[in-house]
Amino acid sequence: MMDLLIQRVVDGLGNGCIYAALALALVLVFRSTGVVNFAQGELAMLSTYLVWILVDAGAGIWLALAAAVVVSFAAGAVLERGLIRLVPPDNHLVMIIVMIGLYTMLDALGLIVFGANPRQLPSLFSGGNATFGGVTVPYATVGALVLLAVISAGLWLLFGRTKLGLGLRAVAENTESSRLAGLPVSRLLACGWGLSAALGAVAGVLVTSLGLFLQPSMMLPVLVYAMASATLGGFDSPVGAVLAGLLLGVAGSLVTGYVGFIGPDLALAVPVVVMLVVMFARPEGLLGSRKVVRA
């Protein structure tokens, strides 16, 4: 009984890493540009397809990921300069429609270029499990957690200790003051989007590393979970995003496992209910700030 519980928690943590990574990406661009990126999942999907292309051409999975991260960074920066800067941050109808339009385009792009057939990517981590008592911990889960920890630490250092990070934080907080201080605001915003796209690439490859097939629709459920994570954690809190992502991963695993009438088919009920509850009870989430969310 207890073993099953721990098992489910472990599985949930694995998924939670994916949600955390994608939620981080969402929070990054939200903080800097005020945009909720509904197309984040599709961007990640395309990045993962890029990884597949490279792997298919003979590259090792980690090398392919590294390359995809760099290309995604560039793509994210170009997207910000080319499209996002045209979106007014205070008119959310325009923002939502534009991002939904982008979602539709990228979704179609994936289908056009790669077709609907599922493909398999080699995992980032070696297969196999470690067993502790009755609990099987896949190396993949451990790997995902370690990778998430490394990324989180890296971002923490970037934001807290580097000049670039300071610039990103300043721009995220107050664009006008940043301009007045002489910061290259456009470049910094583009950088923020680049980072976010890079994170999305990692999230996508984590999805395939944890067992799912690569296909055009693979990121939509992940996006819903990631949105719920960002909502739960607080849309302007990177720490919140990571914590909430892990929490939701575990919650999802536990609920689909234990609650019969939900089961794996209704897995998406978990993030939706969480969002509902958060919005009723504490709209700013666990670590977010009230002014961002309150009407």
Place this chain on the structure above:
Amino acid sequence: MSGPLTTGRLLAPRSLFFGLCAVALVYAVAVPFVNQPYIVQDYTLILLVALTATGLSLLTGFGGVTSIGHSAIFGLGAYATAILCADHNWQWWAALPVSVLLALAAGALIGIPALRIKGLYLAILTMGIAVLFPSLILKYGGLTGGDLGLPLPTMEPPAWTGLATDQFGYLVCLVALVLGMVLARNVARGRTGLALIAMRDNETAAIAMGVSIRRAKITVFALSACFAGVAGSLFAATQGIVSSSNSYVTLTGSIEFLAAMVIGGSTTVLGPVIGAAIAERVPVMLSSSNAQLAPFIYGAILIIVMLVMRDGIAGAVARLVQHRLAKHGPGGPGAGGQPAPRQKHGQRQRPTAANTAQLTVTR
């Protein structure tokens, strides 16, 4: 933000407006009598999408929320009617009110958190609901027919009308759409609508005037859902089948409703109809060349329209007409009022003489 009928002012002189509506109505009524049934069916879908989009535009303009989840409410209405008609032998016109009630309840429910949080966050929730809904249908496949679908009897034309099935269905939907448009217009100009404009333009003044924002907002949410519920119910009754793989009950459907609202424009009454026509037909037309290219172009159209013509095609045309009339209309150049200040990035709708005059009328 400028929104559906929110400015409370006419975008074109009354005569022109009514003339246009009359022409459109004549065309619309003629459709089922001059076309093949399968084409009439296509037009019926356009009517239903337009009806949902009209409700959406109320929500966006007055409720300040962009909903990406109306496919779920549409689906709720559709399945309620389908289940009642297929499994319990109800008539479509008896099932319709049930669908409406369910939709109203759903809308009001979403309206409650909307009072406390910004519209953007609610939009995220609605997206989750839209993605969840098909899973719900699949899960309870026994009741709903899952992705194979639940067939139900289509609405039968009463004998005295002498109409064919497809014609009757179309005309019922047309009546629903016209009623919906009239209702939307009245809400926009009535107490509720003006209350919400007042709140948007000057919150303290609105509260001071004793306007019940809470009630107004929930009303708008419930109403907007009601439109989608009616559309869903009529969809089931005219199509004869609903299934979870039907795009209208998935996220794709929500996007199409939004697209119809946005492309046509939410500031005019005819906007959602034009938008629905475009949203329905353009992908089909594009599909003939390459089925997969259609959504790609569709998405691009959405982005371009939103960035270039924020009030959609109808809105842009209406502004153009008003501009011309202001220059050359009765009273000479310059008279006849200024065209509305174009919404710049970040500028809120300024209370112009026209819309503040409407505000004093409510007192």
Place this chain on the structure above:
Amino acid sequence: MSERSVEHGASGENGVTALLAVNGLRAGYGSVTVLRELDFHLAAGEVVVLLGANGAGKTTTLRAICGLLPFKGEVLLDGASIRGKGADTITRLGIAHVPQGRGTFVNLTVEENLRVGAYSRRDHKEAARQRDQWLEVFPRLGQRLNQAAGSLSGGEQQMLAVVRALMSNPRLLLLDEPSLGLSPLLTQELFGQLGRLAALGSLSMLIVEQAAELALGIADRAHVLASGRLSASRPAAELLADDTLTTAYFGG
């Protein structure tokens, strides 16, 4: 263009190139024009106060100069036009703006706020030296370096905003209502410190201020705006001395 601008161009009264030359400035918000034909000059090392009733266009002037507001007409910095340049470029060119409301990065520490101010500089040693110098002039900031800037009092935030602007090593400092929200005592202290800065000689200032007397006390000249135009320009001492003038100009 009016005759005056042909005459003046970028030259001050003695024909010396002014640090800042504003000619025929027109600016507004949306369809509302605030500044109509504004002309004035500011020489290097000068401290100038902008006076006028509310709505006369004082803040608009500053926002146009620092690049936050598009405008028509000419604004020349050392003879070169800065029209159409972004605010960050203009800051790097040497104009720093302390906006109304201060624009503090409330979630960054005091020390980080200052680092942000110096972001565009490459001369880090010199920047650090200047920072220490400014912190001597505003010691209260030095005591709170690691505190979140949002936790500072209004007066301290104002000082922080000024020093942050100074960290970009500007030649011209624009100040918009620095006394706003400050007690009379703090306002006096602030202007005392600004006076010391001015006395150092290398910094020019353009100050918009309602607490006119204090501002005039450290200024060389005062320009008065009315209806979007320059309606008068006097040496500061003259305005201070003449009571009838002060009541006439300090409307609104």
